[in-house]
Amino acid sequence: xxxxxxxxxxxxxxxxxxxxxxxxxxxxxxxxxxxxxxxxxxxxxxxxxxxxxxxxxxxxxxxxxxxxxxxxxxxxxxxxxxxxxxxxxxxxxxxxxxxxxxxxxxxxxxxxxxxxxxxxxxxxxxxxxxxxxxxxxxxxxxxxxxxxxxxxxxxxxxxxxxxxxxxxxxxxxxxxxxxxxxxxxxxxxxxxxxxxxxxxxxxxxxxxxxxxxxxxxxxxxxxxxxxxxxxxx
Amino acid sequence: xxxxxxxxxxxxxxxxxxxxxxxxxxxxxxxxxxxxxxxxxxxxxxxxxxxxxxxxxxxxxxxxxxxxxxxxxxxxxxxxxxxxxxxxxxxxxxxxxxxxxxxxxxxxxxxxxxxxxxxxxxxxxxxxxxxxxxxxxxxxxxxxxxxxxxxxxxxxxxxxxxxxxxxxxxxxxxxxxxxxxxxxxxxxxxxxxxxxxxxxx
Numbered sequence: 001x002x003x004x005x006x007x008x009x010x011x012x013x014x015x016x017x018x019x020x021x022x023x024x025x026x027x028x029x030x031x032x033x034x035x036x037x038x039x040x041x042x043x044x045x046x047x048x049x050x051x052x053x054x055x056x057x058x059x060x061x062x063x064x065x066x067x068x069x070x071x072x073x074x075x076x077x078x079x080x081x082x083x084x085x086x087x088x089x090x091x092x093x094x095x096x097x098x099x100x101x102x103x104x105x106x107x108x109x110x111x112x113x114x115x116x117x118x119x120x121x122x123x124x125x126x127x128x129x130x131x132x133x134x135x136x137x138x139x140x141x142x143x144x145x146x147x148x149x150x151x152x153x154x155x156x157x158x159x160x161x162x163x164x165x166x167x168x169x170x171x172x173x174x175x176x177x178x179x180x181x182x183x184x185x186x187x188x189x190x191x192x193x194x195x196x197x198x199x200x201x202x203x204x205x206x207x208x209x210x211x212x213x214x215x216x217x218x219x220x221x222x223x224x225x226x227x228x229x230x231x232x233x
Numbered sequence: 234x235x236x237x238x239x240x241x242x243x244x245x246x247x248x249x250x251x252x253x254x255x256x257x258x259x260x261x262x263x264x265x266x267x268x269x270x271x272x273x274x275x276x277x278x279x280x281x282x283x284x285x286x287x288x289x290x291x292x293x294x295x296x297x298x299x300x301x302x303x304x305x306x307x308x309x310x311x312x313x314x315x316x317x318x319x320x321x322x323x324x325x326x327x328x329x330x331x332x333x334x335x336x337x338x339x340x341x342x343x344x345x346x347x348x349x350x351x352x353x354x355x356x357x358x359x360x361x362x363x364x365x366x367x368x369x370x371x372x373x374x375x376x377x378x379x380x381x382x383x384x385x386x387x388x389x390x391x392x393x394x395x396x397x398x399x400x401x402x403x404x405x406x407x408x409x410x411x412x413x414x415x416x417x418x419x420x421x422x423x424x425x426x427x428x429x430x431x432x433x434x
Contacts, residue, residue, distance in 0.1 A: 034238040041235065042243050043257050043316055068244040068259070082236045089431060091417035092269055203266045207379060210271035220271045221350060227267055 001081050007060060007144045011110060012074050013049060016057045016083065024048055026121040027094035027114045027198070027226075030059065030087030034069055044069040047113040047200070047226075048088065051120035060144060062110040093226045096121065099196055101129035104188045106179065106209050108136045108201025114226065115200065116145050119152050130157045134187045136179050136205065138166040161187045179205065181212040191217035200226040253310055255425035258318040265317055266379045269413070273348035273399050274378055282367065282384070283402030286343070288336035293402075296383070300369070302327045307366060309389035311396070312425040324387055326368030329360045332403070340405035344412055345386050348399040353412035354421070355388065355395060357405070364390060367400060392423040392430070 003015035026048075033043045044067075050058035063074040077083065095103065095118045103122075105115040112135050122131055133153075137143045143162060153160030163175035163183065175183060189195040197218060199209045206227045214220050254260055277296040284292040294302070306325045312318045344354050359365070368387040369376050376382035381398030388395045394414045415421050420429040428434055 033235060034241045034243070035235040036241050036243050037237055040243050040245065041257070042241075042259065045315060072238070072241050076240045077238075081239055083238070084235050086431075089418065092414075203379075207266070207272060214271045220273070223271050225268065225270060227265075 001077060001079055001083055002056070003079055004077070008142050010074075010142070011060060011062045011144050013058050013060045014073060014077065014083070016059065016085070018057050018085070021057060022088075023052055024057075024088035025091075025094040025096055026051055026117040028088035028090045028117075029114075030057075030085045031089060032059070032069060032073070033084045033086065034072060035084065042068050045089070047117070049113045049116045051117050051124050053124035054120065060110065060113045060116070093198065093200070093224050095196065095198065097125055097127045097129065101131065102189055102193055102195045103129055103131040104195045104197045105131065105133040106135075106184070106188075106197070106199040106201075107133065108179070108205035109138075109142070110144060111199075111201030111205075111226070111228065112144050112149075113200075115198070116148070118198070119149075119158065122158070123152065123155060128157055132159045132161070132187060132189065134161045134163070134179060134183070136163045136165055136201070139164055140167075140169060140172070159187075179209060181216065184209065184212050185216060188213075191219070194219065194222065197223045198226075199223070201228070203227045253320060254318050255312055256428050257430075258312055258316055258425065261317040261319055263317075264319060264380065265313065265315070267313065267315060268349075268379075268398060269351065270349050272378050275348050275383070275399070275401075277383060280383060281401065282332075284332060284336050284405065285402055286338075286405035287340040287407055288338045288405055290336065292332070292335040299327065299367075299384070303331055305366060307387070307389075309387070311389050311393050314392040314394060314419065314423070314425075314430050318425075322389075323372050324366065324368040325370035325373075326366035326384070326387060328363065329365040329367065329403075330363065332367065333361065336405075338405050340407055342406045342409040343403045344406060344410065345397040345400050346402055346404060347397050348401055351397055351399070351413050353386075353395050353397045354410055354415055355391075356409065356422075359391065359395075359422075360388060360403075364388065390424070392420075392425050394419065395423050 005013040046059045049060040061073045280296045366387040369384040386397040386400045
């Protein structure tokens, strides 16, 4: 690991220098394996935050207080330390230009990580696919990549919508409250636009987003989901 | 040989009995939900279960007919490729042996097919002789849709993606063909004790 970037109070990005990396597609993940001195091992999966075009691989990790691997990655790992990785893994929750668009990306919490990779890939590859990202966080200080997302949202064809669910500044101009059918209709595409839809976040959010989108008439075969939780990926 | 992770001690679960928890897995009390697409909600009066493909005569059951089949109540350990294992999970369902009694086949493989389009492939020998069920109850209650209800395949000796949610039938085949995750780089067989997570393992 060459650099550690503070994203939010609970979240850090690990910038990795991988001499033999075979490349990846936006949306894929890696397995990280930790080994204690006595040989004990623990493994978890983390989404890749960097685009295929980026020179270094970036993982963004949220510390789960009762977690085993994430507290180590966020609190103990230091630049210069070695990390054992396996990947890239997963070929379904990926986006690349050939899949077309328009794109609707719906994230909760650190579920935004694979979408950073997709947005960066969309920008770096010169694609003109229209992208709408709807991203839910508890509060403004929990928003990961806030500056980068605001900048991406100024690019032609990219719209970024944030919603805050627990607390928001008085002058907050974004959305308030959880992502529901109404917000998805307001921000997302019409089923007639045949968007490619990706949603990533905690299971309750992803389940409810997918149910709302199917009920609104979106093609379930164009909805790709990735869930996580303290015990999932 | 894995490099030592400086300062890593781990939060070891004392309860993790190595004879029951495969390599690389940890035990959870939760029941995490993982699926690639939206949860389908097929009305029970439109639900059927089929055995199709290379059989003398395809078999099909309505929901009521399915519930009337002899049921078993296996309590098994399950292992997800995303590293969690859950021990002593109580199910109720119909043994795949019971379902296959209705057909004559020389097929060696099958593809389980599901609402939502999910598929997974299995060798027939991995689902016979008491190794697999089509389960419709978990812990004494109807199986919740997010966990695969009304019915899911249960093949506990393989990684849990083989236990297809929302299963609607088994298509028997002479040759093996990859299912959904198997086509995206996951292992064709998926034995957790051999850590067959991904292709090449």
